[in-house]
Amino acid sequence: MIRTEELLLNVGPQHPSTHGVFRIVVKLDGEVIKEATPVMGYLHRGTEKLAENLNYTQIIPYTDRMDYVSAMTNNYVLVHAVEKMMQLEIPERAEFLRLIVMELQRVASHLVWWGTYLLDIGAMSPFLYAFRDREIIIDLFNELCGARLTYNYMRVGGVKWDAPEGWIDKVREFIPYMRKKMEEYDRLVSGNEIFLTRIKGVGTYDAQTAIDFGLSGANLRCTGVNWDIRKNEPYSLYDRFEFDVPLGTNGDCYDRYFIRMEELRQSLRILEQAIEQFPKDGEIMGKVPRVIRPPAGEIYARIESPRGEIGCYIVSKGKAEPYRLKFRRPSFVNLQILPKLLVGETMTNLITILGGVDIVVGEVDC
Amino acid sequence: MSDEQEVKRERKIMTPEEREAKIKAAAEARAAREAAKAQAGDAEASTEDAAAEGTAAEAKPERKILTDEEKEAKVKAAAEARAARAKAKEEAEAAAAEAAPKEPSYNQPRLDRAIEILKTKVAVDAVEESYINENNSHLPTLTIKGEHWYTCAELLKHDEAFQCDYLRNVSGADHETHMEVVYHMVSISTQHEYCIHVKTDREQPSVASVTPIWQTANWNEREIYDLLGIAFPGHPDLRRIMMSDDWVGHPLRKDYVPLDSEV
Numbered sequence: 001m002i003r004t005e006e007l008l009l010n011v012g013p014q015h016p017s018t019h020g021v022f023r024i025v026v027k028l029d030g031e032v033i034k035e036a037t038p039v040m041g042y043l044h045r046g047t048e049k050l051a052e053n054l055n056y057t058q059i060i061p062y063t064d065r066m067d068y069v070s071a072m073t074n075n076y077v078l079v080h081a082v083e084k085m086m087q088l089e090i091p092e093r094a095e096f097l098r099l100i101v102m103e104l105q106r107v108a109s110h111l112v113w114w115g116t117y118l119l120d121i122g123a124m125s126p127f128l129y130a131f132r133d134r135e136i137i138i139d140l141f142n143e144l145c146g147a148r149l150t151y152n153y154m155r156v157g158g159v160k161w162d163a164p165e166g167w168i169d170k171v172r173e174f175i176p177y178m179r180k181k182m183e184e185y186d187r188l189v190s191g192n193e194i195f196l197t198r199i200k201g202v203g204t205y206d207a208q209t210a211i212d213f214g215l216s217g218a219n220l221r222c223t224g225v226n227w228d229i230r231k232n233e234p235y236s237l238y239d240r241f242e243f244d245v246p247l248g249t250n251g252d253c254y255d256r257y258f259i260r261m262e263e264l265r266q267s268l269r270i271l272e273q274a275i276e277q278f279p280k281d282g283e284i285m286g287k288v289p290r291v292i293r294p295p296a297g298e299i300y301a302r303i304e305s306p307r308g309e310i311g312c313y314i315v316s317k318g319k320a321e322p323y324r325l326k327f328r329r330p331s332f333v334n335l336q337i338l339p340k341l342l343v344g345e346t347m348t349n350l351i352t353i354l355g356g357v358d359i360v361v362g363e364v365d366c
Numbered sequence: 367m368s369d370e371q372e373v374k375r376e377r378k379i380m381t382p383e384e385r386e387a388k389i390k391a392a393a394e395a396r397a398a399r400e401a402a403k404a405q406a407g408d409a410e411a412s413t414e415d416a417a418a419e420g421t422a423a424e425a426k427p428e429r430k431i432l433t434d435e436e437k438e439a440k441v442k443a444a445a446e447a448r449a450a451r452a453k454a455k456e457e458a459e460a461a462a463a464e465a466a467p468k469e470p471s472y473n474q475p476r477l478d479r480a481i482e483i484l485k486t487k488v489a490v491d492a493v494e495e496s497y498i499n500e501n502n503s504h505l506p507t508l509t510i511k512g513e514h515w516y517t518c519a520e521l522l523k524h525d526e527a528f529q530c531d532y533l534r535n536v537s538g539a540d541h542e543t544h545m546e547v548v549y550h551m552v553s554i555s556t557q558h559e560y561c562i563h564v565k566t567d568r569e570q571p572s573v574a575s576v577t578p579i580w581q582t583a584n585w586n587e588r589e590i591y592d593l594l595g596i597a598f599p600g601h602p603d604l605r606r607i608m609m610s611d612d613w614v615g616h617p618l619r620k621d622y623v624p625l626d627s628e629v
Contacts, residue, residue, distance in 0.1 A: 044608040048593070049617050085501050211531050211554055214582025225554060232557065233503070299502045300535060300550050300561065313537045313548065324618075326537040336585050365608060 004030040009347075013042045017120045017351045020361025026342070026350065033350065036342040038335065043365035051325040056082050056156055056292045059325070064150035066329065067363040069112050072098075072105035072141075073305040075154040077327075080235060081301035081312040082156045085294035093282035094158035099236050100171060100274050101141065101153065103267045107178065108137040109306035110264050113358050117257075118189060120355040121198055126189055133181050136174055143167060157288035172275050175268050182265060190261065199253040203341045203353035206251055213337045216330050217308025218263065219357060222248035222255035229304040236303075241273045253356040260358075263306075291320050300328075307331055307358055331363040394454055399447065471498040476558065477506035483527055484510070488517050499561065509563040516574040516600070522551065522560065523579050529553040530560060533580040538590035540620045545571040545596055551580075566596065575601035593618040 012023035021042035027035040047066065051059045056078070063074040076098060083090065115130030138148045145153040145161050153160055189195055207223040220227055228245040230238040246262035248255025296318040302311035308330030315324040334357050341353050477496055484492045495509040510518050522528045530551040537548045549562040564573050575598035577584045587598045588607040595616035598604055606613060615622055 041606075041608040041610065046617060087501060209581075212581045214533055214580065227554060295501075297499065297501060298548075299499070300505070301502075302534065309534065311535050311550075313535060313550070315539055324537075324539040326535075326539075328535040328537075332585065332589075333582060336582060 002030075006034065011350070013039075017354065018361070019116065019355075019359060020364075022359065022361045022364065024338075024350075024354075026347075028347065031346045033342045033345050033347065036339045036350075038338060040361075040365055043361050045366070047366050048325055048327070051322055053321060055320045056294075056322070059322075060154065061150065061152045063327075064152055065362060066327065066366055067305065067307065067310070067331065067360045068149055069360050070105050070109040070306050071149060071151050072101045072153065073303060073310060075151065076102055076236075077301060077303050077305070077310050077312045079154045079156045080303060081299050081314050082292060082294055084301050085297065085299045085314065085316060086156075086292070088157055088286055088288060090158060090286050091283040093162075093279045094284045094286065095237055096274060096278050097159050097163060097284065098154060099238070100271060100278070101144070101151075102236070103271045103274070104137050104140065104171065106267045106306045107264055107271075108134045110260050110267075111137075113260060113306075114185070114264075117355040117358075118195070120351045121195065123189065123195070126185070129181070129185065129188070133178065136177075140167070140170060140174070143170075155285065155288075156292050158283070158285035162284045168275060168278055171271065175272050175275070178268055179265070182261070182268075186261070190258075196254065198348075198352055199257055199356070201250070202253045202345075202349050203356055204250060204252040205337065205341065209337070209340075210251065213340075214333050215308070215337060216334065217304070217306070217358075218256050218259045219308060219334050219337075221245065221259055223251035224249050229302060229309060233302075235301075237274075238270075240277070241270045243267075243270050253352055256356045256358075293318055293320050302328065305330055307360070307363070308334060327366060329363040329366055331357075331359040331361075332366070335359055335364055391454070396454075399451055399454065471500060471504045473498055473504040473506050477508070479527065480506060480508065480560065483525065484508075484518055484521065487521055487525070489514050492518055494565070495563075502561075503559075505559055505561050507561040507563065509565060512564055512566055512573060515564050516576065516579075518562075519549075519574075519576045519579050522562070528558070528560070529555055530558070531555075533576075533582050536583055536586035536590065538594040538596055538618070540568075540594055540618065542568075542620050544568055545594065547573045547590060547596060549576075571596040572599060573597075574599060575604075577601050592616070595619060 007028045009026050009028050010023065011026060012018040013021040018024070023039040023042065025037045025039060026033050045065070047062050050062060054062075060075055060078060063078050064071040066074050111130040111134040115127035115134075118126040141151060141153075142148050143164060144167060145151045147153075205223065207225050210220050210223045210225060216227070224247050226245060226247055229235070230243075231245055243266045244262075246259045246266065248259055294314070294316040296316055298313070298315045300311055300313045302309050304310075309328065310330055311328030313324075313326040313328065314322050317323045338354065338357060342350055345353065477498060481493050481496055489511075492511055492514040493508055494511055497507055499505040499507045522530045530553050532554050533549060533551045535548075535550045539546045539548065545566045545568050547564045547566070549564075550559070551562070552559045566573050571594070573596055575583065575587055577587060577598075578600065584602070585607060587601055588604060590596050591598060591601075591604055592606040592608050593616055605611070609617065614625060617624075
């Protein structure tokens with residue numbers, strides 16, 4: 001029997017595998033984790049407090065900076081909440097544009113996850129491929145709204161910019177391109193024996209635990225729970241399109257990986273149908289009062305972001321600024337299960353499991 | 367509350383009867399306005415007569431100067447017209463409300479059932495308030511008394527009628543008169559949703575922790591404790607989560623004053 005000594009190891013906050021400024025203190029016995037304590041708040045900017053002194057349109061750029069890998073869905077959850085409160089009608093063209101950018105964003109976000117996850121595990125080249133293809137989407141967004149990451153694209157009642165000429169065609173061309181690249185990705189990584197050994201049976205939990213911890217997105221669906229807000233409580237125009245919700249069975253990193261890969265394909269499927277049905281012309285802004293004052297009351301709106309259920313709880317007192325604004329951030333909630341998953345795992349699996357949860361620290365801290 | 371009701375009423379799609387009632391009420395209001403105008407006109411005419419008499423000897427002034435009497439008459443007429451308008455409006459509103467008593471929401475039976483179960487299984491006074499949040503997809507919203515909250519939460523998760531196994535979100539809010547913790551929960555199997563409010567005192571805010579019931583409440587409660595200062599007795603590890611451990615005050619409270627005013 002080898003005598004081992006307990007060691008307190010500090011991972012982060014500046015460590016590339018923590019995807020931002022996230023810190024975790026692990027108690028190690030040899031190479032086995034005895035206890036893990038996440039420490040957060042390094043990126044806390046007080047968005048919710050700031051929002052109390054801003055009007056609703058001014059808050060939109062702040063949402064860009066929460067989950068900066070998926071700013072479009074963040075934009076949407078805020079404007080969606082306000083629109084629901086005011087019972088506004090959104091022109092069809094605007095809603096189509098929103099849906100298209102949200103699905104493009106899901107593809108871009110999953111690509112970032114795919115690239116960085118493999119980079120964490122030790123494969124360098126997939127990262128380069130993923131960022132090469134994500135760049136096309138970012139260029140599309142840049143053309144649409146003049147920003148690469150923080151778009152500030154949506155408004156209460158519609159969108160800020162109409163699609164420039166030929167933009168829709170570019171999205172149409174992107175779909176078959178991305179499909180071909182997906183095959184390439186699968187050939188490169190998905191069947192790799194070493195990679196599969198690293199993720200199979202790692203970080204396993206069952207459906208009961210997932211629900212108890214309030215997990216959402218791929219983290220919940222990997223246990224076989226059929227829960228996708230796009231299907232369950234259709235918002236935007238999702239009820240008009242055909243797509244499947246991929247489900248796992250084992251609840252391990254392997255299932256999470258393949259669910260996200262399949263979600264990429266399903267997003268392309270939605271995009272294809274949306275481009276087909278895209279209205280030729282129409283308004284991009286609905287009839288919205290000049291000063292947005294939702295009626296007094298409260299609302300909790302939620303949508304399916306690439307990371308899970310992102311929600312927005314607004315308490316309004318009928319003023320132009322929200323009285324209280326709270327975001328339910330999927331990364332924050334999903335991360336809670338981490339200390340439980342890590343106990344008994346090795347240090348190498350810490351990286352695999354943390355990457356598999358798919359967090360963005362901007363959203364964890366908000 | 368009355369503001370809210372008014373807004374809701376305005377937004378509702380009108381049924382034919384309702385529209386008819388509105389049209390009728392509007393017509394009445396119009397008639398009342400006209401009557402008031404005619405009255406005012408009479409008053410003016412009579413003052414004109416008086417003025418004509420009074421100025422018979424003098425040269426007719428270009429612009430009539432109003433005597434006190436005239437002024438009074440005008441003011442009176444205007445007030446009458448205003449009163450008539452207000453009355454007509456009130457009547458129109460009453461007529462509209464009467465013609466179509468607000469249809470109960472499709473979730474009303476579910477809310478009633480929830481209240482009944484909580485009242486019989488927990489305590490008669492467990493539910494303080496309840497309403498259907500129509501803008502939020504007709505979400506049944508209940509306010510539960512703080513001392514009964516933990517028992518109610520257990521029931522909400524485990525009872526056959528609720529099965530709310532998925533706690534979507536926990537938020538806190540400082541309402542200046544009181545503090546509030548808001549829970550949004552849903553049942554994965556039935557997809558029934560509830561929103562629960564638990565009010566607490568502002569000086570010594572404290573709400574029973576539901577972390578033993580839903581694990582997901584753990585960090586959410588820590589965040590609320592950190593930012594609003596609400597204590598959660600029964601929480602396994604109530605520490606600050608966003609702010610640093612030595613931070614003074616709770617930033618999301620409405621009376622929070624930053625230590626460093628430059629920031």
